[in-house]
Structure formats: C-alpha cells, structure tokens
Amino acid sequence: MDIEAFRKAGYQAIDRICDYYASMHERPVVSQVKPGYLIETLPENPPEHGEQFDAIADDFQKLILPGITHWQHPNFFAYFPTANTFEGLLGDLYSSSVANPTFSWLASPACTELEQVVMDWAAKLFGLGDQFLCKSKVGGGVIQTTASEGAIAVCVAARTRYQKLHPDAKLEDLVIYTSTQTHSLGTKAGLVLGLEVRALEVKAEDEYALRGSTLKEALEADLARGKRPFVVIATVGTTSSGAVDELDEIGEVLKDYPSIWYHVDAAWAGVAFACPEFRSAGKLDAVNKYVHSFCTNFHKWGLVNFDASALWVTDRNYLTDALDVTPEFLRTKQHDAGLVVDYRNWHLGLGRRFRSLKVWFVLRSYGIEGFQRHIRKGIEQNAYFASLVCASSEFELMTKPYLGLSLFRLKAPESVTAQGLAATNDLNRALYSRLMEDSDKLYITQTLLNGVICLRFAIGAQRTEIEHIDRAWKVIKTSAQAIVQAL
Amino acid sequence: MDIEAFRKAGYQAIDRICDYYASMHERPVVSQVKPGYLIETLPENPPEHGEQFDAIADDFQKLILPGITHWQHPNFFAYFPTANTFEGLLGDLYSSSVANPTFSWLASPACTELEQVVMDWAAKLFGLGDQFLCKSKVGGGVIQTTASEGAIAVCVAARTRYQKLHPDAKLEDLVIYTSTQTHSLGTKAGLVLGLEVRALEVKAEDEYALRGSTLKEALEADLARGKRPFVVIATVGTTSSGAVDELDEIGEVLKDYPSIWYHVDAAWAGVAFACPEFRSAGKLDAVNKYVHSFCTNFHKWGLVNFDASALWVTDRNYLTDALDVTPEFLRTKQHDAGLVVDYRNWHLGLGRRFRSLKVWFVLRSYGIEGFQRHIRKGIEQNAYFASLVCASSEFELMTKPYLGLSLFRLKAPESVTAQGLAATNDLNRALYSRLMEDSDKLYITQTLLNGVICLRFAIGAQRTEIEHIDRAWKVIKTSAQAIVQAL
Known part of the structure; x- marks a missing residue:
C-alpha cells in the first residue's frame, strides 16, 4: 500500500469509526455470535496473492464487528469500564505511525521523556506525594501494559529487595500476601513467580476490607512457621465489591516489618483521586504515608484506551536492581553517563509501545477539570442507580455503593430463604442467566462475595446517560419478575 | 471531542502521517536532541482546563517528532528492523476503535477467534508442523506482547511442568539454560522468576552456535551437583551475530531428558521461514521435530507494527495449567462448556489488545507472495552489503552473513594488531563513536562477540533501497579513513 492508498484507506477508517460511534447504541451490547462463528467462516490458509484493501476493510465491518462486545456501549455495565476517547485513539494512531520499541532513551528520546512528564502530571492529578515523581530522581512512574504485569514487576522488585536483606531466605518460604478480594493479579503474580500466595480473609461487617489485625495475625503465624511474607498487595476498590482495604492499619502493622514491600492496587478506583472529594474514602493519605508502589489504570475508567496502566514507585532502584x-x-x-532513564529496566519486557502519547493527548484535551467531570458523572449516575435499588422492594444493595459500582441482589421470597443461602444464590444465578439472555440490551456481571452471589453494576462508559440506567433497571426488574413468578 | 471534531482531527492525522512518510528520508535517522530536551520544555503540571486539539496535534509535530529516532528510516541499520506497514497501522487503528480487553471469548468473540485463525495462518506461512496449530485443539498459537514476555510465559509453563514431574525439586536448584548469545530475554526470564540462568559457551569456530555436546556436558555437570535444568532456550538468529544454534544436536541430547522444555526463540529470523529456501539454514525441520515452543516477532521484520510477538506451543495445557x-x-x-479459548490463561496479564487484526490485515494485503518478496529483498540487500565489505581491503566480515544481518569490523593496521585484541577493539570502538557523530545520516549498532568488538549492519526497513546501502557504506568508509589517519 503506497502513501496515497493509505490516505484513502485512512480517511475511510476514520469515517467508519465515526459511523461506529454514531450507531453504537443500535448494536447489541454483547456480541450475539456463537462459538466458532469466525473460525468456520475464514479460509484455513493465508491468501497466496495480496488482496485489495477495500475488501479487507469491508470484512472488518461484515465479519469482525458482529463479533465485538461493545465495551463503549452506553448499556455496558459489566466488569469495569474500559476507556476509549477519540483523543486517546488519535494518540495511539500517531504513536503507531512512528513505530519504535522505545527500550532506551536513544531509541526515541521523546517516548522516554514524555512518559516521565505525563507520569508526573498524573501523579499530581491524583494527589500522589512528591516521592512518586520522576522529577525526584528517586521514585518515579512508568506505564505498564496492565495492572497484572505491573504487579509482577513489583513482586520481582520486592523479592529482590527482600532477598538482599535476608540472603538466607528460601524461595519456597516466600509468600505474597493478598486478600480474598484481590484481583486475579495477585494469583497470577504467584503463578508466574512460582511463589505461595496467601489470600487473607475479609469480613462482611468490615465491608470486605482487609484489616490490620488480620494481617498482623497472619504475619505472626506465618513467621512462626518459618514463612517469609515479602510483599502485601492491598486494594483500593476491589473488583468484586469495590472494597477499600484499611490502608492505615496495614501501614501501621508493616512498620514493624520493614523488609516487606507494600503495594496498593487501585487499578479501577485510583483515577477517582483526580477529584479531591474522593481522596479520603480511597485513603490517599495512607498511600502517600506508607506504600512503596501504587497502580491505577488509565485504561479502565481513566479515558485512555487500552493499554495504559500507571505504576509509581518510591524508589526506582528497586525496579532497576x-x-x-x-x-x-x-x-x-x-x-552510561546516568543522564537518562531507560524504561526497559522498569518492566518485564524489552521493547514497549509509545503509550505516554495518548495519555498526554487526553490530559491536555480534557484538562484537570474535564477529567474530574467525567469521574463525577459516573459516580452521580451510580448514586442514582443505587437509589433505584434502595427504593425497590424486590432488590437489596449488598454493599455500600463505592464510586461507580453497586452490588445488589434479588431478595428471595420466604419460601426460598427458608431453604438457606444456597437457594437464594440459585435464585440470583437464575436471574443472571436470564439477564444474559437479554445481553443484546445490557451487560452486567455477577460475583461471589464470601459465598453470596451478587449482581455487579459498574458505571463509567463515556456514553452512558441516566436514560440508559433507567432502561437497564427496567430490564432487570422485568427479568426478576419472570424469575419470581416461575418459582 | 465529539464525532465531527474527531473526523477532522482524524483526517489531519492521516494527512500528517502521509507527510511523515513522504519526507522521512530528509530527517536525521537518530534523534539529535539532548537529554532533557522535552522534560525542560513541557509544563510541570497538567492543564487546569482542556486545550484545543489543534494545538495538541501541532505540538506532536513541533515537540515530539524531533525527539523520535526513525526506525522506519531507509538509513536505519541498527538493532533489528521494526516493522511498520500502513496495513498494520490501519489494523491497529480499527482495533483501538473497538477498545476492549479481550481476556475471554465473550469479552469479544472476534478477537479470540481471529487470533486463532491468524496464528494458524502464520504457522502455515512459516512451515510449522500441525502440532502447533490451534486447530489441533492440543497445541496452538498466541500473540504475546514481546518475545521477552513470551519467554517468561514459556519458562513458567516449563517450570510448572517440571515441578509436576519432580515434586521434590527445589526452586533454588532450577536452572534456565541459554547460550551466551541468547537475547536479553533469557536473563530477564531468570530475573523475573528468580531462578538461576546458565549461559552456555559458544565458539567462533562453530559460528557462535550452541552445540549439543556443550549442552550435554553442562547437563551432566549440573545434574551431578544437584541442579535441575528445566528449560533450554535455543536461538535461530541471535541478536549479536545471527547465529543459529544446532537445534538437531540439542534435540537429540534432550531426548534423554524428557522433563526439560525446549524453546526456540527466532524473534528476528523466524519470519524468513516464509520463504522455503531459508528454512534449511534456520533448521525448521528440527523446530518441527523436537521443540515444545517457538517464537517469532511479526513486529521485527514481519511487516506488522509493534507489538505482535507470535508464540506457538505444542501443548496449550502446559500454558493454561x-x-x-x-x-x-x-x-x-x-x-465452562469447553467451547472456547480464553487467551487470558495463555499469557502473563489479564487484559490484552486486539492484535490479531493488524496481522490479518497485513497477511491479506501482502499475501504469501508479497510477504516473501519483502523478506527476499532484505536478504538480497544484505548480500550486496556483505559483498562491499568483502571487496574492500579496509574491512573484514566477522561471521558469515545471515539473512539481513552482517557483522564486520575495521581491519587494524599492523601497528595496532601488534598491541593485541584490545587495541583492535579500541579502534573499532573509536570508529563506532565516530559513526554515531554521523547518526543523522545512518544508524548502526556495535556488539561484543566473544570479546571482539564488531559493527552490526541489519537490513529490513521497508524503505531501504540499494542506494541507501551505498550511501551508508560511503559514510562508514569515510569515517574509517579518518580514524586510521588519526592513528
């Protein structure tokens, strides 16, 4: 494809993306295809001769789009929102155009320096302390692929630091601490590093937050039996229920165990720190007071399209060592002269994408004010959704709503509750299955919270308005009525 | 930014990317900025209020492009080529537009199924055996971020398999085998997993290829002292010199050690298997006969822009277990019904980009024929470069040129050789420093090959023609004359 053919195909792509966003609300939110739909359609071999790009671009519309679950759809309330803004998209496009692996400063100075600048901007936007700034020359921020990969990098740094302090420690005895509510990144870090993961219990009465006392008890018991906990992964805004671990209590406990690394994963919730009024509930003060590393994903609720996971450390040497x-x-x-940062030594791979550009585009185009407006809108919408649940007699909230997330379930009639929790769970599983039959209309997810099946309603897609929430609520209510009537 | 503003900014981006490629040859190949150029220019805080996109887009031209080292430049001969095609760029653009993390089939069926299809296409393009096909339902391919991350995933699978076979094996005793010529991915895998890496020696007389006998000796010695080698990473086309390890010999040795995983990294060279005439020198038969996993990067020489590292395994269960x-x-x-692949369990993270789309665009637009033409062009150009070196009296080739890579050095005059290898090395280091002063005109890299400083000339950028090689050669010769005259 030569330059003029690219211009034509590029314009067409831009137009079609405009059409996609203009008509997205008419599409089913979850793809309605059956397993194998594409594998069975496409040829088994690549073509011998090149094809016209027009045909290829048309196949994207015909074959790929029907197989897409539209995460930007206004009726998408599943998992957590995945950001996509036009600014982010343009950033990614410009960045693709200067394709380079940015593994060292010289490989493309702009990529490295812009990453340092935007990570400092973001740190200030979120109210992080000066110890996290690249400008400090001690700490600093780096854009990781995902929070999982960031957590692996953190655990590697924590392990190396621990082993330096305790050269006698055996790998077999090392333990990663998480809570039962930690994102799968905790489990995955353990799987990758081949180390034990201990998921500490949380209680409903603590709103599923990890307590300092639980941590202390576990530490004492594990140390007594020769185990070596070397990193604690706490969470602000757990995936299941949006719980905020007791970061202060944890920090105070860890004061007595200075060789243990303290990481806070706020992959979803962290971007809400852009609004000062949400900093206290998310325990930002404790983040600034106690932790070694902090992560939040721009690519979830933070307006920057996947992938852009922001990780800060208070001491970059732990990563590079x-x-x-x-x-x-x-x-x-x-x-060699120590003049520059070479980001290859801050993450798992060697090469990396020029991801800071899309973050820069978004932060400049929105400004602090626009970023805050986006976050506040999602939180207000969720307050509205929660009020609908509260006002209904058929449903109940299962936790205090946090930011853009509500957990609820169908209240079981007495005939069901008499059969115990399992029966109530079955009822809610049935409701969820029924809702998945309407997955062209809305998409929510379910979760298991200390044995209790709950429905999760997560708000934050840019195009979601109150009318979409009203409509979703109507679908949920109608489905619930059908389930109850069928009892 | 609303849809119409995006259309305008999108057209502008396409036009500017066209301009960028049309005028790239006029830019300095290596960015000429000084450390800190951007950090010192940009404000320390994100803007309070949003800015006009026009100004942001203009700043990309003004502030970012001068800080880019142009890997697509026709005079770029450093490291290995990094692919970028317009087709790949468009694939990435469409994929960004449907932003979703594709961690499960349902999260976007098209992403998962297209990845299976294109990885089977690619396996066939490269002549890989049926055991690597997704269609086999046993083996299969997956697109990883980079070869480093793929190697970590492979080592995790290998370790888990080994520990299942040898539950008594201690982590402290596990060893990853590489050669001294293995890409930094071997070292990085060891750093991440916290395991010992043993880099086996290679010899100049073997053209820096790892031999079976060296492996066997190391295995026997390590096993005798209680060590547990569990994975061997062999290479087709090492980074330093393009060496091809003796895959057959290694495979035969490993027959006696069935619990050791055999991985072949062909990150750069593997795409040359698209041309049947290069399969024998790259030992494809041995790949198909012996190995558990094989990796090649589309994003190096394979026409697909970063990131798209292709990894195949003969048994997917080792990854998912x-x-x-x-x-x-x-x-x-x-x-739950076992109907679909959920790629989150095949790699390190959870979420992932929809990368198969750009691979699909490229393979369809080029066809097998066009892909082969691209590879052959680079190899022919390198044969031409090598002939220039051979024909000159001042330079010597340091290894047999392989595919698109030549290693050479300045022959030292007798007064220098009399002082030993260090003096010849110093002379070539001086030549390299001098060439870096001309880094606006060409970019090559140096390497250390068993103690000998060599210059690396790597060909493969799409826009490189014979005239660029002639011009580069002239710069190299002129610099060398200046260095020799100054002796």
Missing part, C-alpha cells in the same frame, strides 16, 4: 538488562548492543553513552 | 485464573466474575458459560 531487579530488572536491569544492558548487553553491549543496548549500551548508549547517555545511559 | 500454569497460568489459569478464572474467578467467578470471569466465568462464562462458553468457557
């Missing part, structure tokens, strides 16, 4: 690879062919005089 | 995370909120009825 653990992850530095600099063979001869990667040496540069700027690195 | 090691990496499966499926909490309640990620369960889907299609997964």
Whole structure:
C-alpha cells in the first residue's frame, strides 16, 4: 500500500469509526455470535496473492464487528469500564505511525521523556506525594501494559529487595500476601513467580476490607512457621465489591516489618483521586504515608484506551536492581553517563509501545477539570442507580455503593430463604442467566462475595446517560419478575 | 471531542502521517536532541482546563517528532528492523476503535477467534508442523506482547511442568539454560522468576552456535551437583551475530531428558521461514521435530507494527495449567462448556489488545507472495552489503552473513594488531563513536562477540533501497579513513 492508498484507506477508517460511534447504541451490547462463528467462516490458509484493501476493510465491518462486545456501549455495565476517547485513539494512531520499541532513551528520546512528564502530571492529578515523581530522581512512574504485569514487576522488585536483606531466605518460604478480594493479579503474580500466595480473609461487617489485625495475625503465624511474607498487595476498590482495604492499619502493622514491600492496587478506583472529594474514602493519605508502589489504570475508567496502566514507585532502584538488562548492543553513552532513564529496566519486557502519547493527548484535551467531570458523572449516575435499588422492594444493595459500582441482589421470597443461602444464590444465578439472555440490551456481571452471589453494576462508559440506567433497571426488574413468578 | 471534531482531527492525522512518510528520508535517522530536551520544555503540571486539539496535534509535530529516532528510516541499520506497514497501522487503528480487553471469548468473540485463525495462518506461512496449530485443539498459537514476555510465559509453563514431574525439586536448584548469545530475554526470564540462568559457551569456530555436546556436558555437570535444568532456550538468529544454534544436536541430547522444555526463540529470523529456501539454514525441520515452543516477532521484520510477538506451543495445557485464573466474575458459560479459548490463561496479564487484526490485515494485503518478496529483498540487500565489505581491503566480515544481518569490523593496521585484541577493539570502538557523530545520516549498532568488538549492519526497513546501502557504506568508509589517519 503506497502513501496515497493509505490516505484513502485512512480517511475511510476514520469515517467508519465515526459511523461506529454514531450507531453504537443500535448494536447489541454483547456480541450475539456463537462459538466458532469466525473460525468456520475464514479460509484455513493465508491468501497466496495480496488482496485489495477495500475488501479487507469491508470484512472488518461484515465479519469482525458482529463479533465485538461493545465495551463503549452506553448499556455496558459489566466488569469495569474500559476507556476509549477519540483523543486517546488519535494518540495511539500517531504513536503507531512512528513505530519504535522505545527500550532506551536513544531509541526515541521523546517516548522516554514524555512518559516521565505525563507520569508526573498524573501523579499530581491524583494527589500522589512528591516521592512518586520522576522529577525526584528517586521514585518515579512508568506505564505498564496492565495492572497484572505491573504487579509482577513489583513482586520481582520486592523479592529482590527482600532477598538482599535476608540472603538466607528460601524461595519456597516466600509468600505474597493478598486478600480474598484481590484481583486475579495477585494469583497470577504467584503463578508466574512460582511463589505461595496467601489470600487473607475479609469480613462482611468490615465491608470486605482487609484489616490490620488480620494481617498482623497472619504475619505472626506465618513467621512462626518459618514463612517469609515479602510483599502485601492491598486494594483500593476491589473488583468484586469495590472494597477499600484499611490502608492505615496495614501501614501501621508493616512498620514493624520493614523488609516487606507494600503495594496498593487501585487499578479501577485510583483515577477517582483526580477529584479531591474522593481522596479520603480511597485513603490517599495512607498511600502517600506508607506504600512503596501504587497502580491505577488509565485504561479502565481513566479515558485512555487500552493499554495504559500507571505504576509509581518510591524508589526506582528497586525496579532497576531487579530488572536491569544492558548487553553491549543496548549500551548508549547517555545511559552510561546516568543522564537518562531507560524504561526497559522498569518492566518485564524489552521493547514497549509509545503509550505516554495518548495519555498526554487526553490530559491536555480534557484538562484537570474535564477529567474530574467525567469521574463525577459516573459516580452521580451510580448514586442514582443505587437509589433505584434502595427504593425497590424486590432488590437489596449488598454493599455500600463505592464510586461507580453497586452490588445488589434479588431478595428471595420466604419460601426460598427458608431453604438457606444456597437457594437464594440459585435464585440470583437464575436471574443472571436470564439477564444474559437479554445481553443484546445490557451487560452486567455477577460475583461471589464470601459465598453470596451478587449482581455487579459498574458505571463509567463515556456514553452512558441516566436514560440508559433507567432502561437497564427496567430490564432487570422485568427479568426478576419472570424469575419470581416461575418459582 | 465529539464525532465531527474527531473526523477532522482524524483526517489531519492521516494527512500528517502521509507527510511523515513522504519526507522521512530528509530527517536525521537518530534523534539529535539532548537529554532533557522535552522534560525542560513541557509544563510541570497538567492543564487546569482542556486545550484545543489543534494545538495538541501541532505540538506532536513541533515537540515530539524531533525527539523520535526513525526506525522506519531507509538509513536505519541498527538493532533489528521494526516493522511498520500502513496495513498494520490501519489494523491497529480499527482495533483501538473497538477498545476492549479481550481476556475471554465473550469479552469479544472476534478477537479470540481471529487470533486463532491468524496464528494458524502464520504457522502455515512459516512451515510449522500441525502440532502447533490451534486447530489441533492440543497445541496452538498466541500473540504475546514481546518475545521477552513470551519467554517468561514459556519458562513458567516449563517450570510448572517440571515441578509436576519432580515434586521434590527445589526452586533454588532450577536452572534456565541459554547460550551466551541468547537475547536479553533469557536473563530477564531468570530475573523475573528468580531462578538461576546458565549461559552456555559458544565458539567462533562453530559460528557462535550452541552445540549439543556443550549442552550435554553442562547437563551432566549440573545434574551431578544437584541442579535441575528445566528449560533450554535455543536461538535461530541471535541478536549479536545471527547465529543459529544446532537445534538437531540439542534435540537429540534432550531426548534423554524428557522433563526439560525446549524453546526456540527466532524473534528476528523466524519470519524468513516464509520463504522455503531459508528454512534449511534456520533448521525448521528440527523446530518441527523436537521443540515444545517457538517464537517469532511479526513486529521485527514481519511487516506488522509493534507489538505482535507470535508464540506457538505444542501443548496449550502446559500454558493454561500454569497460568489459569478464572474467578467467578470471569466465568462464562462458553468457557465452562469447553467451547472456547480464553487467551487470558495463555499469557502473563489479564487484559490484552486486539492484535490479531493488524496481522490479518497485513497477511491479506501482502499475501504469501508479497510477504516473501519483502523478506527476499532484505536478504538480497544484505548480500550486496556483505559483498562491499568483502571487496574492500579496509574491512573484514566477522561471521558469515545471515539473512539481513552482517557483522564486520575495521581491519587494524599492523601497528595496532601488534598491541593485541584490545587495541583492535579500541579502534573499532573509536570508529563506532565516530559513526554515531554521523547518526543523522545512518544508524548502526556495535556488539561484543566473544570479546571482539564488531559493527552490526541489519537490513529490513521497508524503505531501504540499494542506494541507501551505498550511501551508508560511503559514510562508514569515510569515517574509517579518518580514524586510521588519526592513528
């Protein structure tokens, strides 16, 4: 494809993306295709001769779009929102156009320096302390692929630091601490590093937050039996229920265990720190007072399209001590002179995308004010949804709504509750299955909270308005009535 | 930014990308900015109020482009080529537009199924055996971020498999085998997993290829002292010199050690398997006969822009046994029924980009024929470059050129060789420093090959023609003359 053909195909792509967004609300939110729909349609071999790009672009509309679950759909309330803004999209486009792997400063100085700048901007936007700034030359921020990969990098840094402090510690005895509510990133870090993960219990009466006392008890018991906890992953806004762990209590406990790394995962909720009024509930003060590392995903609720997971550390040397690879062919005089950051030593891979550009585009186009407006809108909408649940006699909220997330369930009639929790769970599972039959109209997810099946309603898609919430609520109510009537 | 503003900004982006490619040859290949150029220019805080997009887009031209090292530049001969095609760029654009994290089939069926289809296409394009096909339902391919992350995933699978076979094996005793020529991915995998890496020696007389006998000796010695090698990472086309390890010999040795995983990294060279005439030198038969996993990067020489690292395994269960995370909120009825692949369990993270789309666009637009033409062009150009080196009296080739890579150095005059290898190395380091002063005109890298400093000339950028090689050669010769005259 030559430059003029690209211009034509590029204009067409832009037009079709405009059409996609203009008509998205008419599409089913969850893709309605059956397993194998595409595998069975496409040829088994690549074509011998090149095809016209027009035909390829048309196939995207015909074959791919029907197989897309539209995460930007106004009726998407599942998992957590995945951001996509036009600004982010343009950032990604410009960044793709200068394709380079940005593994060292010299490989493309702009990529490295812009990442330092926007990570400092973001740190200030979210109210993080100066110790997290790149400008500090001690701490600093880095854009990771996902919060999972960031957590692996953090655990590697924490393990290396711990082993330096305790050269006698055996890998078999090392333990990663999470809570039972930690995102799968905790489990995955354990799987990848081959280390034990201990998921500490949380209680409903604590709103599923990890308490300092639980941590202390576990630490004492584990240390007594020769185990070596070396990192605690706490969460602000758990995936299941939006719980905020007791970061202060945890920090106070960890004061007595200075070789344990303290990581806070706020992959979803962290971007709400852009609004000062949500900092206290998310325990930002404790983040600034106690932790070694903090993560939040721009690509969830933060207006920047996937992938852009922001990770900050208070001491960059812990990352580079653990992850530095600099063979001869990667040496540069700027690195040797200590003048520049080489981000390859801050993450798992070598090459990396130029992701700071889309963050820069979004932060400049929205400004602090626009970013705050977006966050506040989602939270207000969720307050409205929660009020609908509260006002209904058939449903109940299962936790205090947090930011853009509400957990609720269908109240079981007495005939069901008499059979115990399992029967109420079955009823809500049935409701969820029924709702999935309407997955062209709305998409929500279910979760298991200390044995209780709950429905999750997560708000934050840019195009969601109150009318969409009203409509979703109507579908949920109608489905519930059908389920109850069928009892 | 609303839809119409996006249309305008999108057209502008396409036009500017056209301009960028049309005028790229006029830009300096390596960015000429000084460390701190951007950090010192940009404000320290994000703007309070949103800015006009026009100004933001203009700043990309004014502030970012001068800080870009142009990997697509026709005079870029450093590292390895990084692919970028308009087709790949358009694929990435469409994929960004339907932003979703594709961690399960249901999250967007098209993303999962297209990945299976294109990875089977690619397997056939490269002549991989049926055991690597997704269609086999046993093996299969998955697109990883980079070869480093793929190697970590492979090592995790290998470790898990080994520990199942040898439950008594201690982590402290596990060893990852590489050669001294393995890409930094070997070291990084060891750093991440916290395991010992043993880099086996290679010899100049073997053209820097790892031999079976070296492996066997190391295995016997390590096993005798209680060590547990559990994975061997061999390479087709090492980064330093393009060496091809003796895959057959290694495979034969490993027959006696069935619990050791055999991974072949062909991150750069693997795409040359698209041309049948290069399969024998790259030992494709041995890949098909012996190995558990194989990796090649579309995003290096393979026409698909970063990131798109292709990894195949002969048994997908080894990946999913090691990496499966499926909490309640990620369960889907299609997964429970075993009907679909959920790629989250094939890699390190949870969410992932829809990367198969750009691979699909490229393979369809080029066809097998066009892909082969691109590879052959680079190899022919390198044969031409090598012939220039051979014909000159001042330079010598340091290895047999392989595919698009030549290693050479300045022959030292007798007065220098009399002082030993260090002096010849110093001379070539001086030549390299001098060439870096001309880094606006060409970009090559240096490497250290068993103690010998060599210059690397890597060909493969789409826009490189014979005239660029001639011009580069002239710069190299002129610089060398200046260095020699100054002796």
